[in-house]
Amino acid sequence: MSRAFVKESDAVEELPDKLISEHRNLVTPEGLTQIEAEVERLQAEHAEAQRLGDRDALQRASRDLRYWKQRLTTAEVQRPPADASVVAFGSLVTLERDDGRVQKYRIVGEDESNPTKGKISYASPLAQALMEKSVGDVVHAGTGEAEIVKIG
Structure with a gap:
Protein backbone atom coordinates (compact mmCIF):
# COMPACT_ATOMS: atom_id res chain seq x y z
CA MET A 1 0.00 0.00 0.00
CA SER A 2 1.22 3.48 -0.77
CA ARG A 3 2.51 5.52 2.16
CA ALA A 4 -0.02 8.19 1.17
CA PHE A 5 -2.83 5.94 2.41
CA VAL A 6 -1.35 5.17 5.81
CA LYS A 7 -2.47 7.33 8.69
CA GLU A 8 0.44 8.86 10.59
CA SER A 9 -0.74 7.20 13.80
CA ASP A 10 -0.61 3.77 12.09
CA ALA A 11 3.00 4.15 10.98
CA VAL A 12 5.30 2.37 13.43
CA GLU A 13 8.96 2.58 12.59
CA GLU A 14 11.20 0.05 14.25
CA LEU A 15 14.13 1.31 16.26
CA PRO A 16 17.49 0.42 14.71
CA ASP A 17 19.05 -2.74 16.07
CA LYS A 18 21.75 -2.50 18.71
CA LEU A 19 25.19 -3.18 17.34
CA ILE A 20 26.54 -6.68 17.85
CA SER A 21 30.25 -7.05 18.53
CA GLU A 22 32.42 -8.77 15.96
CA HIS A 23 34.15 -10.68 18.77
CA ARG A 24 33.11 -14.17 19.83
CA ASN A 25 30.39 -14.07 22.48
CA LEU A 26 32.37 -15.69 25.29
CA VAL A 27 30.53 -15.70 28.62
CA THR A 28 31.08 -17.01 32.12
CA PRO A 29 28.37 -19.28 33.57
CA GLU A 30 27.16 -16.25 35.56
CA GLY A 31 27.11 -14.20 32.37
CA LEU A 32 24.85 -16.77 30.70
CA THR A 33 22.49 -16.56 33.67
CA GLN A 34 22.43 -12.76 33.33
CA ILE A 35 21.59 -12.99 29.63
CA GLU A 36 18.80 -15.50 30.29
CA ALA A 37 17.36 -13.23 33.00
CA GLU A 38 17.47 -10.24 30.64
CA VAL A 39 15.59 -12.17 27.93
CA GLU A 40 12.94 -13.17 30.48
CA ARG A 41 12.60 -9.61 31.77
CA LEU A 42 12.29 -8.21 28.26
CA GLN A 43 9.70 -10.81 27.23
CA ALA A 44 7.56 -9.70 30.18
CA GLU A 45 8.16 -6.04 29.31
CA HIS A 46 7.20 -6.73 25.68
CA ALA A 47 3.98 -8.51 26.72
CA GLU A 48 3.06 -5.65 29.05
CA ALA A 49 3.70 -3.05 26.32
CA GLN A 50 1.47 -5.04 23.96
CA ARG A 51 -1.25 -5.28 26.59
CA LEU A 52 -1.13 -1.52 27.16
CA GLY A 53 -0.80 -0.68 23.47
CA ASP A 54 2.30 1.40 24.26
CA ARG A 55 4.07 1.61 20.89
CA ASP A 56 7.21 3.33 22.19
CA ALA A 57 7.69 0.75 24.94
CA LEU A 58 6.92 -2.03 22.46
CA GLN A 59 9.58 -0.76 20.05
CA ARG A 60 12.21 -0.51 22.78
CA ALA A 61 11.38 -3.93 24.20
CA SER A 62 11.37 -5.50 20.71
CA ARG A 63 14.75 -4.02 19.83
CA ASP A 64 16.32 -5.02 23.14
CA LEU A 65 14.77 -8.48 22.97
CA ARG A 66 16.23 -9.04 19.48
CA TYR A 67 19.67 -8.08 20.80
CA TRP A 68 19.57 -10.28 23.90
CA LYS A 69 18.05 -13.28 22.10
CA GLN A 70 20.87 -13.07 19.58
CA ARG A 71 23.42 -12.85 22.39
CA LEU A 72 21.80 -15.88 24.05
CA THR A 73 21.95 -18.00 20.88
CA THR A 74 25.61 -17.13 20.24
CA ALA A 75 26.82 -17.42 23.86
CA GLU A 76 29.86 -19.66 24.32
CA VAL A 77 30.10 -20.57 27.99
CA GLN A 78 33.68 -20.72 29.23
CA ARG A 79 34.37 -22.67 32.40
CA PRO A 80 36.68 -21.13 35.01
CA PRO A 81 40.33 -21.78 34.22
CA ALA A 82 41.77 -24.87 35.91
CA ASP A 83 45.31 -23.48 35.79
CA ALA A 84 45.91 -20.32 37.82
CA SER A 85 49.52 -20.00 36.67
CA VAL A 86 48.59 -17.98 33.57
CA VAL A 87 45.87 -15.41 32.90
CA ALA A 88 42.89 -16.73 30.92
CA PHE A 89 39.22 -15.93 30.38
CA GLY A 90 37.56 -15.99 33.80
CA SER A 91 40.76 -15.31 35.75
Missing part, protein backbone atom coordinates in the same frame (compact mmCIF):
# COMPACT_ATOMS: atom_id res chain seq x y z
CA LEU A 92 40.77 -12.89 38.67
CA VAL A 93 43.96 -10.88 38.24
CA THR A 94 45.53 -8.64 40.88
CA LEU A 95 47.70 -5.87 39.46
CA GLU A 96 50.05 -3.40 41.08
CA ARG A 97 50.31 -0.29 38.96
CA ASP A 98 53.48 1.75 38.67
CA ASP A 99 51.85 4.47 40.83
CA GLY A 100 51.37 1.96 43.67
CA ARG A 101 47.65 1.31 43.23
CA VAL A 102 46.53 -2.31 43.57
CA GLN A 103 43.57 -3.34 41.43
CA LYS A 104 41.71 -6.61 40.87
CA TYR A 105 39.94 -7.48 37.63
CA ARG A 106 38.05 -10.54 36.52
CA ILE A 107 38.19 -11.17 32.77
CA VAL A 108 34.63 -11.76 31.53
CA GLY A 109 32.44 -11.51 28.43
CA GLU A 110 31.59 -8.21 26.78
CA ASP A 111 28.02 -8.05 28.12
CA GLU A 112 29.23 -8.79 31.67
CA SER A 113 31.91 -6.13 31.63
CA ASN A 114 31.72 -3.48 34.34
CA PRO A 115 35.16 -2.03 35.15
CA THR A 116 33.88 -0.11 38.18
CA LYS A 117 32.91 -3.49 39.67
CA GLY A 118 36.21 -5.11 38.71
CA LYS A 119 34.99 -6.92 35.58
CA ILE A 120 36.70 -6.23 32.27
CA SER A 121 35.84 -7.57 28.84
CA TYR A 122 38.20 -10.16 27.41
CA ALA A 123 38.28 -8.00 24.27
CA SER A 124 39.51 -4.89 26.14
CA PRO A 125 43.11 -3.74 25.61
CA LEU A 126 44.02 -4.45 29.25
CA ALA A 127 42.59 -7.98 29.17
CA GLN A 128 44.33 -8.65 25.87
CA ALA A 129 47.63 -7.48 27.39
CA LEU A 130 47.10 -9.79 30.40
CA MET A 131 46.15 -12.96 28.52
CA GLU A 132 48.63 -15.82 28.88
CA LYS A 133 50.85 -13.79 31.23
CA SER A 134 52.06 -15.01 34.63
CA VAL A 135 52.70 -13.58 38.08
CA GLY A 136 55.63 -11.16 37.88
CA ASP A 137 54.96 -10.16 34.27
CA VAL A 138 54.59 -6.45 33.57
CA VAL A 139 52.01 -5.20 31.06
CA HIS A 140 51.06 -1.87 29.55
CA ALA A 141 48.00 -0.56 31.45
CA GLY A 142 46.50 2.76 30.38
CA THR A 143 49.25 5.38 30.43
CA GLY A 144 51.55 3.33 32.63
CA GLU A 145 52.52 -0.20 33.48
CA ALA A 146 51.26 -2.80 35.91
CA GLU A 147 52.75 -5.94 37.38
CA ILE A 148 50.68 -9.08 37.81
CA VAL A 149 50.96 -9.94 41.52
CA LYS A 150 48.30 -12.67 41.76
CA ILE A 151 46.12 -14.82 39.52
CA GLY A 152 43.06 -16.41 41.07
Whole structure:
Protein backbone atom coordinates (compact mmCIF):
# COMPACT_ATOMS: atom_id res chain seq x y z
CA MET A 1 0.00 0.00 0.00
CA SER A 2 1.22 3.48 -0.77
CA ARG A 3 2.51 5.52 2.16
CA ALA A 4 -0.02 8.19 1.17
CA PHE A 5 -2.83 5.94 2.41
CA VAL A 6 -1.35 5.17 5.81
CA LYS A 7 -2.47 7.33 8.69
CA GLU A 8 0.44 8.86 10.59
CA SER A 9 -0.74 7.20 13.80
CA ASP A 10 -0.61 3.77 12.09
CA ALA A 11 3.00 4.15 10.98
CA VAL A 12 5.30 2.37 13.43
CA GLU A 13 8.96 2.58 12.59
CA GLU A 14 11.20 0.05 14.25
CA LEU A 15 14.13 1.31 16.26
CA PRO A 16 17.49 0.42 14.71
CA ASP A 17 19.05 -2.74 16.07
CA LYS A 18 21.75 -2.50 18.71
CA LEU A 19 25.19 -3.18 17.34
CA ILE A 20 26.54 -6.68 17.85
CA SER A 21 30.25 -7.05 18.53
CA GLU A 22 32.42 -8.77 15.96
CA HIS A 23 34.15 -10.68 18.77
CA ARG A 24 33.11 -14.17 19.83
CA ASN A 25 30.39 -14.07 22.48
CA LEU A 26 32.37 -15.69 25.29
CA VAL A 27 30.53 -15.70 28.62
CA THR A 28 31.08 -17.01 32.12
CA PRO A 29 28.37 -19.28 33.57
CA GLU A 30 27.16 -16.25 35.56
CA GLY A 31 27.11 -14.20 32.37
CA LEU A 32 24.85 -16.77 30.70
CA THR A 33 22.49 -16.56 33.67
CA GLN A 34 22.43 -12.76 33.33
CA ILE A 35 21.59 -12.99 29.63
CA GLU A 36 18.80 -15.50 30.29
CA ALA A 37 17.36 -13.23 33.00
CA GLU A 38 17.47 -10.24 30.64
CA VAL A 39 15.59 -12.17 27.93
CA GLU A 40 12.94 -13.17 30.48
CA ARG A 41 12.60 -9.61 31.77
CA LEU A 42 12.29 -8.21 28.26
CA GLN A 43 9.70 -10.81 27.23
CA ALA A 44 7.56 -9.70 30.18
CA GLU A 45 8.16 -6.04 29.31
CA HIS A 46 7.20 -6.73 25.68
CA ALA A 47 3.98 -8.51 26.72
CA GLU A 48 3.06 -5.65 29.05
CA ALA A 49 3.70 -3.05 26.32
CA GLN A 50 1.47 -5.04 23.96
CA ARG A 51 -1.25 -5.28 26.59
CA LEU A 52 -1.13 -1.52 27.16
CA GLY A 53 -0.80 -0.68 23.47
CA ASP A 54 2.30 1.40 24.26
CA ARG A 55 4.07 1.61 20.89
CA ASP A 56 7.21 3.33 22.19
CA ALA A 57 7.69 0.75 24.94
CA LEU A 58 6.92 -2.03 22.46
CA GLN A 59 9.58 -0.76 20.05
CA ARG A 60 12.21 -0.51 22.78
CA ALA A 61 11.38 -3.93 24.20
CA SER A 62 11.37 -5.50 20.71
CA ARG A 63 14.75 -4.02 19.83
CA ASP A 64 16.32 -5.02 23.14
CA LEU A 65 14.77 -8.48 22.97
CA ARG A 66 16.23 -9.04 19.48
CA TYR A 67 19.67 -8.08 20.80
CA TRP A 68 19.57 -10.28 23.90
CA LYS A 69 18.05 -13.28 22.10
CA GLN A 70 20.87 -13.07 19.58
CA ARG A 71 23.42 -12.85 22.39
CA LEU A 72 21.80 -15.88 24.05
CA THR A 73 21.95 -18.00 20.88
CA THR A 74 25.61 -17.13 20.24
CA ALA A 75 26.82 -17.42 23.86
CA GLU A 76 29.86 -19.66 24.32
CA VAL A 77 30.10 -20.57 27.99
CA GLN A 78 33.68 -20.72 29.23
CA ARG A 79 34.37 -22.67 32.40
CA PRO A 80 36.68 -21.13 35.01
CA PRO A 81 40.33 -21.78 34.22
CA ALA A 82 41.77 -24.87 35.91
CA ASP A 83 45.31 -23.48 35.79
CA ALA A 84 45.91 -20.32 37.82
CA SER A 85 49.52 -20.00 36.67
CA VAL A 86 48.59 -17.98 33.57
CA VAL A 87 45.87 -15.41 32.90
CA ALA A 88 42.89 -16.73 30.92
CA PHE A 89 39.22 -15.93 30.38
CA GLY A 90 37.56 -15.99 33.80
CA SER A 91 40.76 -15.31 35.75
CA LEU A 92 40.77 -12.89 38.67
CA VAL A 93 43.96 -10.88 38.24
CA THR A 94 45.53 -8.64 40.88
CA LEU A 95 47.70 -5.87 39.46
CA GLU A 96 50.05 -3.40 41.08
CA ARG A 97 50.31 -0.29 38.96
CA ASP A 98 53.48 1.75 38.67
CA ASP A 99 51.85 4.47 40.83
CA GLY A 100 51.37 1.96 43.67
CA ARG A 101 47.65 1.31 43.23
CA VAL A 102 46.53 -2.31 43.57
CA GLN A 103 43.57 -3.34 41.43
CA LYS A 104 41.71 -6.61 40.87
CA TYR A 105 39.94 -7.48 37.63
CA ARG A 106 38.05 -10.54 36.52
CA ILE A 107 38.19 -11.17 32.77
CA VAL A 108 34.63 -11.76 31.53
CA GLY A 109 32.44 -11.51 28.43
CA GLU A 110 31.59 -8.21 26.78
CA ASP A 111 28.02 -8.05 28.12
CA GLU A 112 29.23 -8.79 31.67
CA SER A 113 31.91 -6.13 31.63
CA ASN A 114 31.72 -3.48 34.34
CA PRO A 115 35.16 -2.03 35.15
CA THR A 116 33.88 -0.11 38.18
CA LYS A 117 32.91 -3.49 39.67
CA GLY A 118 36.21 -5.11 38.71
CA LYS A 119 34.99 -6.92 35.58
CA ILE A 120 36.70 -6.23 32.27
CA SER A 121 35.84 -7.57 28.84
CA TYR A 122 38.20 -10.16 27.41
CA ALA A 123 38.28 -8.00 24.27
CA SER A 124 39.51 -4.89 26.14
CA PRO A 125 43.11 -3.74 25.61
CA LEU A 126 44.02 -4.45 29.25
CA ALA A 127 42.59 -7.98 29.17
CA GLN A 128 44.33 -8.65 25.87
CA ALA A 129 47.63 -7.48 27.39
CA LEU A 130 47.10 -9.79 30.40
CA MET A 131 46.15 -12.96 28.52
CA GLU A 132 48.63 -15.82 28.88
CA LYS A 133 50.85 -13.79 31.23
CA SER A 134 52.06 -15.01 34.63
CA VAL A 135 52.70 -13.58 38.08
CA GLY A 136 55.63 -11.16 37.88
CA ASP A 137 54.96 -10.16 34.27
CA VAL A 138 54.59 -6.45 33.57
CA VAL A 139 52.01 -5.20 31.06
CA HIS A 140 51.06 -1.87 29.55
CA ALA A 141 48.00 -0.56 31.45
CA GLY A 142 46.50 2.76 30.38
CA THR A 143 49.25 5.38 30.43
CA GLY A 144 51.55 3.33 32.63
CA GLU A 145 52.52 -0.20 33.48
CA ALA A 146 51.26 -2.80 35.91
CA GLU A 147 52.75 -5.94 37.38
CA ILE A 148 50.68 -9.08 37.81
CA VAL A 149 50.96 -9.94 41.52
CA LYS A 150 48.30 -12.67 41.76
CA ILE A 151 46.12 -14.82 39.52
CA GLY A 152 43.06 -16.41 41.07
